[in-house]
Amino acid sequence: MNREEVFNFAAGPSVLPRQALERAAAEMLNYNGSGMSVMEMSHRSSFFKEIFDSTKAKLKAALNVPDSHEILFLQGGASSQFSMVPLNLLEDGTADYAVTGNFSNIAMKEAKKYGDIHIAASSQDDNFSYIPAQDQLDLTAGAKYFYYCSNNTIYGTAWPYVPRTAAPLVCDMSSEILSKPVDVSQYGIIFAGAQKNMAPAGVTVVIIDKSLAGREMPFTPLMMNYKTMIDKDSMYNTPPCWCIYMLGLVLDWLQTQGGVAGMEKIKHEKASIIYDILDNSRLYKPCARPDSRSDMNVTFRTGDADLDARFAKEAQARGLMNLKGHRSVGGIRASLYNAQPMEGVQALAEFMKQFEVQNHV
Ligand SMILES: Cc1ncc(COP(=O)(O)O)c(C=O)c1O
Structure with a gap:
C-alpha cells in the first residue's frame, strides 16, 4: 500500500507528522551542510549540540516548563522510569500509587522492590474501566510521592483531573503528553516514552523538579540517577541522538498546529x-x-x-x-x-x- 492509502491507528510506535518525516528524509544524508546524517555525527559536535539545545528549548516552550524543572532525554523507555522513580524518591518512606491500568500496575509492583508502597486507589474492581475520583484517593500522610498514569493506553481511560495531594505528583504521561496544556509546576516528575506523541521509540522524556534530585538510594545505578543526568544535561553517556532530532522536528510541526x-x-x-x-x-x-x-x-x-x-x-x-x-x-x-x-x-x-x-x- 502507499502511505496515502493508509491511516495508522497504532498505540505506539504510532503515526508521526508527515511534515516531520519529509524533513528528516530531506536531511537524511546531509544535515545542514555537515556532510553527515544526524545518525552519524558525534553527540558532542556543534551540529548536534545545536539540535539538542533547540529541541530542549522547543519542548520547554511547548509545555511552558518552569525554570524549577529540568528536561531530560533518557533511554530505557517509559518502563525504566518504573524503577528510576522509586530508586530516586522512595528512600525511608512510603509512596502512594493509583493503579488504573496495566502500566501503573507494573510500576507499583516494581516500586515494591525498593520500599513501602500503598495502593491509594485502584479501578481493577471494574476491569480498569474508570478513574477513581479525588475523594476516593486514600492518601498517606507524609508520602514521598503520589504516582499515577494520566492516560491508560490499553484500557482507553484518562484522568479527567489532576490529583490534589500534599506529596509530589509523579505522572506517566506517555500516551497523552503534548496533547493538551499542562501546569508543569504542579508536578514533581512527568515522564513519557516518545513513541506516541513525540518521536520514534528510543527517547524517554523526563521533566523533573530539580529539588527532588539527589535523594537516590545508595545503590542506585549511575545511569538511573536523576542527579547524574541533570548535572550532565542528559549527556553522561551517548543520548538517543536521532530520536531527539526527530522530536525537534515534531515540535516544529506542533507549533504550526497551534x-x-x-x-x-x-x-x-x-x-x-x-x-x-x-x-x-x-x-x-x-x-x-x-x-x-x-x-x-x-x-x-x-x-x-x-x-x-x-x-x-x-x-x-x-x-x-x-x-x-x-x-x-x-x-x-x-x-x-x-x-x-x-x-x-x-x-x-x-x-x-x-x-x-x-x-x-
Ligand atoms: C502509559 C504507558 N506507560 C508506559 C509504557 C511503556 O513504555 P516503554 O515501552 O517505552 O517502556 C507504555 C507503552 O505503551 C504506555 O502506554
Missing part, C-alpha cells in the same frame, strides 16, 4: 466523532466509563471476539491499520494521537457505520 492548546481542541473533536458513534450504536460497546474516557485511545468491542477480529481485518483491507485491541484485553482500539489526521478519524467513522449496518442482527 501548539498544545491547538492539539487539545482537535483531540476532543476527533475523539467525539468516534464516541458519538459508540454511544448511538447497537453493535459497539465502549469500554471506558463516559467520565473517564481517553481522547487518545478509544476502546470498544462488539461483544463477540470473532466479530472484533473481523472488524480489524476488514478495516485493514481498507487501509485502516492497527485497530486490534491490546493482546491482554482484546476488543478494538483506535489510537487518535496528535499526528492522526481528521481524515483518518472520518474514514474510521465511515467504516464503523458500514460495518454496523452489515453486521448488526
Whole structure:
C-alpha cells in the first residue's frame, strides 16, 4: 500500500507528522551542510549540540516548563522510569500509587522492590474501566510521592483531573503528553516514552523538579540517577541522538498546529466523532466509563471476539491499520494521537457505520 492509502491507528510506535518525516528524509544524508546524517555525527559536535539545545528549548516552550524543572532525554523507555522513580524518591518512606491500568500496575509492583508502597486507589474492581475520583484517593500522610498514569493506553481511560495531594505528583504521561496544556509546576516528575506523541521509540522524556534530585538510594545505578543526568544535561553517556532530532522536528510541526492548546481542541473533536458513534450504536460497546474516557485511545468491542477480529481485518483491507485491541484485553482500539489526521478519524467513522449496518442482527 502507499502511505496515502493508509491511516495508522497504532498505540505506539504510532503515526508521526508527515511534515516531520519529509524533513528528516530531506536531511537524511546531509544535515545542514555537515556532510553527515544526524545518525552519524558525534553527540558532542556543534551540529548536534545545536539540535539538542533547540529541541530542549522547543519542548520547554511547548509545555511552558518552569525554570524549577529540568528536561531530560533518557533511554530505557517509559518502563525504566518504573524503577528510576522509586530508586530516586522512595528512600525511608512510603509512596502512594493509583493503579488504573496495566502500566501503573507494573510500576507499583516494581516500586515494591525498593520500599513501602500503598495502593491509594485502584479501578481493577471494574476491569480498569474508570478513574477513581479525588475523594476516593486514600492518601498517606507524609508520602514521598503520589504516582499515577494520566492516560491508560490499553484500557482507553484518562484522568479527567489532576490529583490534589500534599506529596509530589509523579505522572506517566506517555500516551497523552503534548496533547493538551499542562501546569508543569504542579508536578514533581512527568515522564513519557516518545513513541506516541513525540518521536520514534528510543527517547524517554523526563521533566523533573530539580529539588527532588539527589535523594537516590545508595545503590542506585549511575545511569538511573536523576542527579547524574541533570548535572550532565542528559549527556553522561551517548543520548538517543536521532530520536531527539526527530522530536525537534515534531515540535516544529506542533507549533504550526497551534501548539498544545491547538492539539487539545482537535483531540476532543476527533475523539467525539468516534464516541458519538459508540454511544448511538447497537453493535459497539465502549469500554471506558463516559467520565473517564481517553481522547487518545478509544476502546470498544462488539461483544463477540470473532466479530472484533473481523472488524480489524476488514478495516485493514481498507487501509485502516492497527485497530486490534491490546493482546491482554482484546476488543478494538483506535489510537487518535496528535499526528492522526481528521481524515483518518472520518474514514474510521465511515467504516464503523458500514460495518454496523452489515453486521448488526
Ligand atoms: C502509559 C504507558 N506507560 C508506559 C509504557 C511503556 O513504555 P516503554 O515501552 O517505552 O517502556 C507504555 C507503552 O505503551 C504506555 O502506554
